[in-house]
Amino acid sequence: xxxxxxxxxxxxxxxxxxxxxxxxxxxxxxxxxxxxxxxxxxxxxxxxxxxxxxxxxxxxxxxxxxxxxxxxxxxxxxxxxxxxxxxxxxxxxxxxxxxxxxxxxxxxxxxxxxxxxxxxxxxxxxxxxxxxxxxxxxxxxxxxxxxxxxxxxxxxxxxxxxxxxxxxxxxxxxxxxxxxxxxxxxxxxxxxxxxxxxxxxxxxxxxxxxxxxxxxxxxxxxxxxxxxxxxxxxxxxxxxxxxxxxxxxxxxxxxxxxxxxxxxxxxxxxxxxxxxxxxxxxxxxxxxxxxxxxxxxxxxxxxxxxxxxxxxxxxxxxxxxxxxxxxxxxxxxxxxxxxxxxxxxxxxxxxxxxxxxxxxxxxxxxxxxxxxxxxxxxxxxxxxxxxxxxxxxxxxx
Numbered sequence: 001x002x003x004x005x006x007x008x009x010x011x012x013x014x015x016x017x018x019x020x021x022x023x024x025x026x027x028x029x030x031x032x033x034x035x036x037x038x039x040x041x042x043x044x045x046x047x048x049x050x051x052x053x054x055x056x057x058x059x060x061x062x063x064x065x066x067x068x069x070x071x072x073x074x075x076x077x078x079x080x081x082x083x084x085x086x087x088x089x090x091x092x093x094x095x096x097x098x099x100x101x102x103x104x105x106x107x108x109x110x111x112x113x114x115x116x117x118x119x120x121x122x123x124x125x126x127x128x129x130x131x132x133x134x135x136x137x138x139x140x141x142x143x144x145x146x147x148x149x150x151x152x153x154x155x156x157x158x159x160x161x162x163x164x165x166x167x168x169x170x171x172x173x174x175x176x177x178x179x180x181x182x183x184x185x186x187x188x189x190x191x192x193x194x195x196x197x198x199x200x201x202x203x204x205x206x207x208x209x210x211x212x213x214x215x216x217x218x219x220x221x222x223x224x225x226x227x228x229x230x231x232x233x234x235x236x237x238x239x240x241x242x243x244x245x246x247x248x249x250x251x252x253x254x255x256x257x258x259x260x261x262x263x264x265x266x267x268x269x270x271x272x273x274x275x276x277x278x279x280x281x282x283x284x285x286x287x288x289x290x291x292x293x294x295x296x297x298x299x300x301x302x303x304x305x306x307x308x309x310x311x312x313x314x315x316x317x318x319x320x321x322x323x324x325x326x327x328x329x330x331x332x333x334x335x336x337x338x339x340x341x342x343x344x345x346x347x348x349x350x351x352x353x354x355x356x357x358x359x360x361x362x363x364x365x366x367x368x369x370x371x372x373x374x375x376x377x378x379x380x381x382x383x384x385x386x387x388x389x390x391x392x393x394x395x396x397x
Contacts, residue, residue, distance in 0.1 A: 015322075016391050017043070017319075018315050018322050018323055018391045019039045019317065020314070020326070020393055020394065020395050021039050021313050021397070023035075032074065033077040034077070035314055039396050040077075040081045040316055041081070042394065043318065044318070045162060045287075045316060046082075047286075048162070048283065048286045049086075049159060050159070051087070052087075054087075054088050055088060055089045055090070055158065055159065056130075056161040057082070058155070058161055058185060058186060059093060060181065061103075061113045061127070062113075062116040063299060063301060064101075064112055065302035065303050066299060067116075068168070072117045074164070074290055075118075075123055080124060083125075089124075089125045090126050091118065092129075092154055092155060093129060093185070094130050094131045094135065095109055095189060096300065097189050104135075129154075130153065130155045132188075136189060139152075139156040141277070141280045143279060146276050147276050148276070149276045149277060150188045151188065152187070152188055161286075165178045165180075165288070165289050166293070167291045168293070169359075171297065171362040171366050172263040172267070172366070172369065173266065173373055174372030174377065177289050178289055179324050180270065180298075182274065182285065183195070183270045183273040184196075189241060193239040199258040200234050200258070201232055202232055202252070203223075203252055204252075205251075207249050207250060207251035208230050210228040212225060214252060220238045222238070223243065263376075266369075271377060271380035272384065274381060274386055275384045278320070285318075287317050287320050289316075291312040294309050295341075296308060296341050305341055305361075308345070308352055309337060315330075320381075321387030325388075325389040328374065331352055341359055344358060345359055357371055
């Protein structure tokens with residue numbers, strides 16, 4: 001086993017252990033899913049659950065049109081390790097915010113999961129949409145003085161959780177990995193909205209034509225007609241449903257008008273939500289990141305581009321901050337693929353994700369909001385005492 005330490009330029013903290021196995025393979029025992037079994041064991045992830053525990057395997061089921069999400073066999077080996085160690089695994093994801101994606105409700109998302117290859121047969125465990133039929137079934141958690149987060153009911157009821165994340169870029173947080181998988185990924189529609197948005201939706205009277213489409217749409221009966229114009233009762237609004245998407249006159253505030261104004265602020269909110277969720281599970285979460293198909297964009301895009309770097313491998317840890325910091329470092333020290341996004345995004349920069357503003361398909365989500373905020377994300381997590389960006393990397397053969 002080879003060990004070394006990362007020298008952080010962000011904040012100093014106690015080193016955590018991250019276990020790594022590379023993607024190279026010349027025989028069955030070296031394939032990535034076989035390597036994942038060994039890093040699971042080396043990281044002691046079976047310690048986070050007891051025999052008979054219901055263990056949520058939190059992953060992303062992909063979006064319609066995309067194909068760079070994790071392969072089902074990568075997740076199945078984690079399911080097998082959980083069962084081998086006495087846990088009772090199930091695969092879980094949550095609905096997307098709003099109503100415009102193929103993940104808008106549990107029925108559509110399960111159909112999408114089947115199309116993308118995520119079924120009981122391929123995974124060896126049931127696939128459950130954790131926040132209910134329409135994404136409103138959740139539990140608000142949070143200690144006094146901490147950020148309150150509404151997470152999916154099914155996830156809240158689980159005895160333990162293993163995050164199985166695809167490490168890649170993200171237009172706002174810079175990176176998508178373990179941290180984002182169990183914050184935004186575990187939240188209900190309302191929970192996602194409370195992290196993303198600083199305002200609830202509101203009606204612009206000058207644009208409203210009084211058609212009433214939004215009134216019949218609202219599941220909380222928070223919208224009514226007053227003098228021929230729609231009005232949203234902010235106290236009754238349950239947030240995240242997507243009424244802004246269904247207004248034919250575009251009279252309801254758009255996503256960009258409601259979103260927090262900087263990516264850095266958004267990243268701090270995610271860090272606060274992470275702290276709440278980690279405290280709720282009291283040490284019963286383990287983390288696996290597959291550093292493969294490292295695209296500039298996240299898995300919720302409905303298309304896929306070429307990766308920035310060749311496949312790197314798989315890492316596991318009990319520290320969500322260390323595993324993402326390590327994944328970031330491994331990407332940054334790997335030479336880029338000379339074609340695709342890297343060809344025009346990268347000009348010799350050490351930090352590959354700092355250049356996401358040059359990625360044209362999502363530049364409108366990056367630079368106007370202060371650039372990708374992965375440094376701020378990791379820094380906020382360390383300040384909150386969630387984990388460490390100093391890590392000991394232990395290679396598992």
